[in-house]
Amino acid sequence: MYKIIKILLVMVLINPVLAQSPKFTISGTVKDKKNGETMIGSIVSIKENADIAVETNEYGFYSLSVDSGSCTLVVQNEGYEKIEHPIMLQKNVTYDVAMEEENLTELENVVMTEEKDDHNVKDAQVGSMKLDVKEISKIPVFLGEKDIIKTLQLTPGVKSGGDGSAGMYVRGGAGDQNLILLDEAPVYNASHLLGFFSTFNSDALKDVTIYKGGMPAQYGGRLSSVLDIKMKEGNNQKYNVSGGLGMISSRLNVEGPIKKDKGSFLIAGRRSYADLFLKLSPTFKDTKLFFYDLNLKANYQINSKNRVYLSGYFGQDKLGISTFGINWGNATGTLRWNSIINSKLFSNTSFILSNYNYKISINNSTGDIDIKSKIRDYNFKQEFSYSPINKHFVRFGVNAIHHTLTPGQITSSNASQVFVQLQERYSWENAAYVSDEWKTSGRLRVNYGLRLVNFSAMGGGNFYTYDNKGKAIDARYYSGDKVVKNYLNLEPRLSASYTLSSTNSFKVGYARNVQNLHLISNSVSTSPTDLWISSSKNVKPEISDQVSIGYFQNFKNNEYEFSAETYYKDMQNQIDYRDGANTTANDKIEGELLFGKGRAYGLEVMLKKKSGRFNGWIGYTLSRTEKQIDGINNNEWYAARQDRTHDISVVGIFDLSKKWSISGAWVYYTGNAVTFPTGKYTVDGTTRYLYTERNGYRMPAYHRLDIGATWYRKKTEKFESSWNFSLYNAYGRQNAYTISFRQNEDNPNVTEAVQTALFRFIPSITYNFKF
Amino acid sequence: MKLSFKTILLPLAGVFILASCEKVIDIDPRYISSEIMIEGEITDDSIAPTSVKISQSLGLNDSRSFPEVSGAIVVISDESGVSDTLKESKPGLYTSNHIVGRLGATYKLNVIVDNKTYTATSTMPNTKVPLDTITLTNGFSGSKLVTPIFVDPVGLGNFYRLKLQINDKFSEGLFLFDDKVVDGGVNQRPMFDQSTSFEAGDKIRVKMMCINEDVYQYFYTLDEQSQSGSPANPPCNIQGAKLGYFSAHTVSEKEIQITE
Structure with missing residues (x-):
């Protein structure tokens, strides 16, 4: 296996030998002039040589090799003025660029005179999408809280779990198969308020990219997607305060320079206040229900070659009814050190802490009982990016994570109550990777890589062996320094584009992903009480192999983007509960699990209008997701819960005038696969239900229209503000949240199916300001 | 302690956005032969x-x-x-x-x-655990909870099923306890039941049964049906049948009357 890596490296490194004539390097960092934020994905090219073009990396850094002599450096980024800078090249040059936003005085002037970004056609990456954080504020959302996850769910291949769920299902993957990274730190539970909102405060975000297929090799650990979220760095030019007052929560965002041009900070906070209204109501005065979150970030440029970043996230949810309460929260911290080692080599070192905890408390007369669960990761990452010559961009690195999983530990304030304690589980997840982005001089661009991951379940407790019925037959104690089980996996990754003409291309992708932490969920929607377990003797790593093929076409000078992608995903070692599994405080939970395989395939089509007074998109997904697990449904293939045949979303934003912009979003999708009873019988005088198959029925189709309007108040140099109005579920469709069964009150022999719908006609007003 | 997340989720969801709405819909179940x-x-x-x-x-x-x-x-x-x-x-x-x-x-x-x-x-289990008494404690928003008081013997493997009767009416709830969480000691777990409420003068009767593990698993699965995302039929311990159970168990009953 190491041999393959060696060969890959040699292949990449051999290339410079073929190059001729003296070459020098131009390198530097691209920033936004107004606030000093580094700019990811800006295109840096040489006017005289169309072959030379690179993109800035996630820290805004670029590096180009150019023949000696004079040349013109061109820097472009959509929405910014193009920069051209003549350079006389006789030695390696460092050139930092500050870009200014395009000044659009008249809306009518937004004509397509200049070249628009054709990234989507040319880039080698398949199955990925970048979300414009600025743009999402115009899309109508639930209760006026703009939300990146809810916006992503309006694009093909990314599905929502329905009303009241922040769960995300990508290309048939389960809710836990998404790697959600906030400044490189994994976030385990991305939902607030039982899933009505996601944990990400859009005000604090800079860049959001999702990978649904062909993931680059630097990412690993989850099967179906990578959601890479990067926080803003904070304005290093001047102080800024922005915020919003909404019906359910308010936001405040402060940023400014620590030292002008050298360093900056950002603090963004949110808190909901639904609980304040609840206090007024006599029925709910004991009800607690709120969340808050805080994003913090600071960075400092030590010298022209070194920069450090510190970022943190804190979020907490509290809810409770009198004696019963649930709290949960995530905390992440990332300390990063960027170093430009030389003009071709860039290094990033990260120390990351992720902490996810939830606590259930029950207060009764005999004592307060707390059930606490936790996942804590210590994470170290070292990555190098290397630009040997223009056509290659190499990344390689290592990553080591130590996981501690604490399953429901029960304690009581009453000393006489002694509880059986579940064991903590420890593990190491270590990876090494290398990838190369290769832009051939022809029509082909390839991004290929390898990721080698070793997972070690560590000792420090009893480990059980189970028979095929799930009964523990053997227990063995392992001390903390012993490895209980090792899993070594190699994950090849490939993504390639072949440009047919300047406006269309074909792309292919392949990715193997391995997942060693598994969320075991038995509820319909994701809940904070779902249980995370790690791979062990009995639980093998989940493995997926995905192939995707796509066609991309841009029209009208890149104003319209069209894409069609198909995928087939094969999944091994998928996990489900046995029928009637006992999941509460169960030390032998692994005995309650069944293992099998899964497959998902589909077609995603999207037509997007990117610019102009009217913009938006239409997305359609046709898909199938199935599972086959021995012991369920007579060992036959069956539809996974998140299987959806059709999924349509239409999003439109129209700028009426400089002051008003209106928007609408309509979604339609096939109902989830569910298990309904087919018959009934009586036990002890009570009617109980008879089931014939798992997920054999369908929820009714879901559809909903949301509309919104934004009113921009007069903008001055010092102050700008806007009002946002939205109406969620504008035509009041009663979408099924749950369907349950009961006996008719007048005639208990009649069984009724009762549908509960949550949200209809939910209006909201939000006031946003910035000074 | 068995209280599902969903049972508190729905009321909470309703709390902060007006009320959720319910309606009876038609489901077209497949044909199934009688068992x-x-x-x-x-x-x-x-x-x-x-x-x-x-x-x-x-x-x-x-x-x-x-x-x-x-x-x-x-x-x-x-x-x-x-x-x-x-x-x-x-x-x-x-x-x-x-x-x-x-x-x-x-x-x-x-x-x-x-x-x-x-x-x-x-x-039948080897030991009979008697129900010593029943007490009333405060539950959610002014409601009362019945707590059965009994002493679980030390050693894993005791399973209990309880039935709640208010005056002449049996609660439809299934009340199941095991000793996985607390082995040995006095039970303090209440019987969560959302469908019942008590008034002064009501007679509360609790019947406690010490059952074996098979039967516990049967009722546990039955109880999970209403809460699980993938409900299943309980495991039947009768050969030749698909539905039902046979249980050898002990019984012990207590009754109190609400005074205030």
Whole structure:
């Protein structure tokens, strides 16, 4: 296996030998002039040589090799003025660029005179999408809280779990198969308020990219997607305060320079206040229900070659009814050190802490009982990016994570109550990777890589062996320094584009992903009480192999983007509960699990209008997701819960005038696969239900229209503000949240199916300001 | 302590956005043939130790009452070879007081319906844990919770099923306790039941049964049906049948009257 890596490296490194004539390097960092934020994905090219073009990396850094002599450096980024800078090249040059936003005085002037970004056609990456954080504020959302996850769910291949769920299902993957990274730190539970909102405060975000297929090799650990979220760095030019007052929560965002041009900070906070209204109501005065979150970030440029970043996230949810309460929260911290080692080599070192905890408390007369669960990761990452010559961009690195999983530990304030304690589980997840982005001089661009991951379940407790019925037959104690089980996996990754003409291309992708932490969920929607377990003797790593093929076409000078992608995903070692599994405080939970395989395939089509007074998109997904697990449904293939045949979303934003912009979003999708009873019988005088198959029925189709309007108040140099109005579920469709069964009150022999719908006609007003 | 997240999720969801709305919808269930359902019990209660109820299952949209199965031959026997043929005291209900259950003994059930034989065995737990008393504690928003007080013996493997009766009405709730979380000691877990409320003067009666693990698993799965995302049929311990259970268990009852 190491041999393959060696060969890959040699292949990449051999290339410079073929190059001729003296070459020098131009390198530097691209920033936004107004606030000093580094700019990811800006295109840096040489006017005289169309072959030379690179993109800035996630820290805004670029590096180009150019023949000696004079040349013109061109820097472009959509929405910014193009920069051209003549350079006389006789030695390696460092050139930092500050870009200014395009000044659009008249809306009518937004004509397509200049070249628009054709990234989507040319880039080698398949199955990925970048979300414009600025743009999402115009899309109508639930209760006026703009939300990146809810916006992503309006694009093909990314599905929502329905009303009241922040769960995300990508290309048939389960809710836990998404790697959600906030400044490189994994976030385990991305939902607030039982899933009505996601944990990400859009005000604090800079860049959001999702990978649904062909993931680059630097990412690993989850099967179906990578959601890479990067926080803003904070304005290093001047102080800024922005915020919003909404019906359910308010936001405040402060940023400014620590030292002008050298360093900056950002603090963004949110808190909901639904609980304040609840206090007024006599029925709910004991009800607690709120969340808050805080994003913090600071960075400092030590010298022209070194920069450090510190970022943190804190979020907490509290809810409770009198004696019963649930709290949960995530905390992440990332300390990063960027170093430009030389003009071709860039290094990033990260120390990351992720902490996810939830606590259930029950207060009764005999004592307060707390059930606490936790996942804590210590994470170290070292990555190098290397630009040997223009056509290659190499990344390689290592990553080591130590996981501690604490399953429901029960304690009581009453000393006489002694509880059986579940064991903590420890593990190491270590990876090494290398990838190369290769832009051939022809029509082909390839991004290929390898990721080698070793997972070690560590000792420090009893480990059980189970028979095929799930009964523990053997227990063995392992001390903390012993490895209980090792899993070594190699994950090849490939993504390639072949440009047919300047406006269309074909792309292919392949990715193997391995997942060693598994969320075991038995509820319909994701809940904070779902249980995370790690791979062990009995639980093998989940493995997926995905192939995707796509066609991309841009029209009208890149104003319209069209894409069609198909995928087939094969999944091994998928996990489900046995029928009637006992999941509460169960030390032998692994005995309650069944293992099998899964497959998902589909077609995603999207037509997007990117610019102009009217913009938006239409997305359609046709898909199938199935599972086959021995012991369920007579060992036959069956539809996974998140299987959806059709999924349509239409999003439109129209700028009426400089002051008003209106928007609408309509979604339609096939109902989830569910298990309904087919018959009934009586036990002890009570009617109980008879089931014939798992997920054999369908929820009714879901559809909903949301509309919104934004009113921009007069903008001055010092102050700008806007009002946002939205109406969620504008035509009041009663979408099924749950369907349950009961006996008719007048005639208990009649069984009724009762549908509960949550949200209809939910209006909201939000006031946003910035000074 | 079994309280599902969903049971508190729905009211909370309703809380912060007006009210959720419910409506009865039509579901078109697949055809399913009728199955025999057997509920067999033998207890240490000397007055009514054995009872076997036999009925039939129905399709989900069938609005008849559950058909009782009459004319079955029902025999319960013990290890020593004593066997007792139960008499049909009501349509579908077979009883006798000839054999009384003993701790640690294994019993065999034999049922013949329409020339088809169904058999099952069940062993009564070795120890009888008596219900000492029942208390009322405060529950959610002013409601009351019934807490059964009993002393769980040290050592894993005790399973309890309780039934709650208010005046003449049995609660539909299934109250199941095991000793996985707290082994040994006085039980302080209340019986969560959302469908019942109490008033002054009400008589509350709790029946506690010490059951074996199979039967516990049966009722546990039955209880999970209403909360699980993938509900399933409980494991049947009767050979030849798909539905039902046979349980040898102890019984112990207490009653209180609400004064205030």
